[in-house]
Amino acid sequence: MRKKLKIYLPFVNAGMQETATYRTNWVFWQLGNILGCFISYFLWRAIFVSSENGSMNGFTMPQMIVYIFLMFLTTTLINSGGTYDIGEEIRDGSISMRLIKPISYNATFLFQELGNKIMTVCVLIIPLVAGVEFVRYRFTGEVQFHILMFLLYFLSAIFAYLINFFFNICFGFIAFVIKYLWGANMMKNCIVGFLSGQIIPLAFLPEMAKKVFLILPFASLNYTPVMIYMGMYTGTKMLMYIGLQMFWVLFFWGLSKLLWSVAIKHLSVQGG
Amino acid sequence: MKQIKRMMRMHRIFVTQELKRMLEYKANFVVGVIAFLLGQITNILFIWIIFSQIPNLMGWNINQIVFIYGFSLIPKGIDHLFFDNLWMIGHFYVSRGEFDKYLTRPVNTLFHVLVERLQIDALGELIMGISLICVSIPKVSIKWSLQKGVLTIVAIIFATFIYTGIKIGTAAIAFWTKKSGNITYMFYMVNDFAKYPVTIYNNTVRGVITYIIPFAFTAFYPASYILTNANPLYNVGMTVVISIVLMTIGIIIWNMGIRAYESAGS
Numbered sequence: 122m123r124k125k126l127k128i129y130l131p132f133v134n135a136g137m138q139e140t141a142t143y144r145t146n147w148v149f150w151q152l153g154n155i156l157g158c159f160i161s162y163f164l165w166r167a168i169f170v171s172s173e174n175g176s177m178n179g180f181t182m183p184q185m186i187v188y189i190f191l192m193f194l195t196t197t198l199i200n201s202g203g204t205y206d207i208g209e210e211i212r213d214g215s216i217s218m219r220l221i222k223p224i225s226y227n228a229t230f231l232f233q234e235l236g237n238k239i240m241t242v243c244v245l246i247i248p249l250v251a252g253v254e255f256v257r258y259r260f261t262g263e264v265q266f267h268i269l270m271f272l273l274y275f276l277s278a279i280f281a282y283l284i285n286f287f288f289n290i291c292f293g294f295i296a297f298v299i300k301y302l303w304g305a306n307m308m309k310n311c312i313v314g315f316l317s318g319q320i321i322p323l324a325f326l327p328e329m330a331k332k333v334f335l336i337l338p339f340a341s342l343n344y345t346p347v348m349i350y351m352g353m354y355t356g357t358k359m360l361m362y363i364g365l366q367m368f369w370v371l372f373f374w375g376l377s378k379l380l381w382s383v384a385i386k387h388l389s390v391q392g393g
Numbered sequence: 394m395k396q397i398k399r400m401m402r403m404h405r406i407f408v409t410q411e412l413k414r415m416l417e418y419k420a421n422f423v424v425g426v427i428a429f430l431l432g433q434i435t436n437i438l439f440i441w442i443i444f445s446q447i448p449n450l451m452g453w454n455i456n457q458i459v460f461i462y463g464f465s466l467i468p469k470g471i472d473h474l475f476f477d478n479l480w481m482i483g484h485f486y487v488s489r490g491e492f493d494k495y496l497t498r499p500v501n502t503l504f505h506v507l508v509e510r511l512q513i514d515a516l517g518e519l520i521m522g523i524s525l526i527c528v529s530i531p532k533v534s535i536k537w538s539l540q541k542g543v544l545t546i547v548a549i550i551f552a553t554f555i556y557t558g559i560k561i562g563t564a565a566i567a568f569w570t571k572k573s574g575n576i577t578y579m580f581y582m583v584n585d586f587a588k589y590p591v592t593i594y595n596n597t598v599r600g601v602i603t604y605i606i607p608f609a610f611t612a613f614y615p616a617s618y619i620l621t622n623a624n625p626l627y628n629v630g631m632t633v634v635i636s637i638v639l640m641t642i643g644i645i646i647w648n649m650g651i652r653a654y655e656s657a658g659s
Contacts (some may be wrong), residue, residue: 145570146574147575153579160585163593167593171448301421301424305424307428311428320439321443325443
């Protein structure tokens with residue numbers, strides 16, 4: 122175990138340094154995303170003003186604000202770049218450099234990403250959680266922050282990250298088929314964004330669609346952690362959804378192993 | 394005149410080159426168009442689901458919202474189709490040292506960058522924008538006149554150059570910082586505000602998207618003139634003025650940047 126850790130720690134370090142090098146670019150990227158949150162906020166404010174009742178599908182206005190910003194935080198936390206990186210490496214041939222080393226291909230990615238994740242968590246999590254709690258305090262007049270809830274949210278977000286990580290690796294193998302990764306990735310992001318509740322809470326969808334979407338792996342990505350934080354999933358319901366998350370982690374982990382063993386046989390590296 | 398003729402001829406050559414490339418990679422073309430189409434479809438689903446639960450959005454009905462949204466995609470799509478290469482400057486070309494090639498050719502650098510690529514993905518946005526306008530037009534009762542027809546075309550052309558101007562200015566920042574793609578991205582996120590009526594925002598946001606980063610003139614203001622006939626001098630006239638101002642600023646920053654540029658390549 123210790124030996125393993127020693128092998129992979131430099132990758133964590135590399136990930137951190139990578140983020141730090143392009144920090145101005147990173148800051149503008151996140152500023153852009155936060156602006157996006159404010160668009161959602163104003164849009165939802167207008168929607169609630171126009172609606173006759175104070176609550177829509179179980180969401181009140183303050184809850185909607187909390188939802189928007191937690192959704193952004195969770196999306197950033199669980200974001201994984203596997204699709205793009207693997208695809209690029211297959212295309213430019215640098216994948217061969219990883220293959221000749223006696224280390225796990227997936228693990229190097231995981232640890233490298235862990236590095237820039239640490240940076241993200243440090244910068245974003247405190248202001249966003251504080252902001253969300255401030256909104257809740259202003260509307261209800263009491264502090265609603267529960268450390269237990271927060272820890273459960275964090276646990277659920279870790280599972281969500283793992284699902285996303287292995288799902289993206291599976292998707293990355295599409296590079297063998299589709300050469301236009303940027304387009305394929307964008308297509309995936311649109312579908313996942315909608316099915317995981319980034320655009321609209323799944324509670325707003327028609328009954329049938331909602332039932333199906335909640336079982337699909339995409340709801341396990343952002344929706345489950347956010348619902349746990351907001352206290353909308355509690356007790357057995359919460360355990361059930363965390364169980365579902367664990368199932369999807371195992372599923373995509375297995376699938377990525379399978380695809381890897383198939384794909385590696387067909388890999389022909391051009392140059393590099 | 395001779396200069397313009399030469400530029401037109403070069404533009405044609407570059408476009409032919411791009412079309413050849415597109416035919417070579419047909420699958421890319423399909424994937425790209427579908428990707429951008431999907432992005433818009435999910436947003437339309439959002440609007441549709443919301444309107445199934447509220448009668449109107451602060452006085453705007455679904456048809457008007459869909460019309461404004463559709464209109465916003467037209468200038469955005471045209472700019473995306475013709476001038477997408479500017480993104481590459483801020484994201485890759487300068488930081489990888491690939492920009493040097495533009496400096497070695499006997500053409501204006503900005504012109505070369507602009508005409509070099511044709512981004513067919515943009516058809517996804519254009520198809521969606523035109524469909525939304527076609528679907529909503531019969532339901533919003535617009536009174537057409539020759540004047541309105543002309544002003545609509547003027548508005549679309551100049552609105553396109555609002556995007557291009559902002560992209561030129563922000564891409565040129567890379568000549569100093571090596572990477573500026575995400576600055577362009579940040580400005581682009583502001584543009585999402587403009588897809589909806591500015592009247593739903595508070596005064597601060599309204600002020601920002603009207604006067605500071607004036608994306609509201611790419612969609613809401615011209616579209617509201619088409620819908621309501623109100624104040625063409627402001628709604629379309631300001632689009633023209635702002636477009637010219639932003640293009641001028643963009644080109645000035647670009648030329649300053651070219652002088653300050655130092656290659657990152659080896």
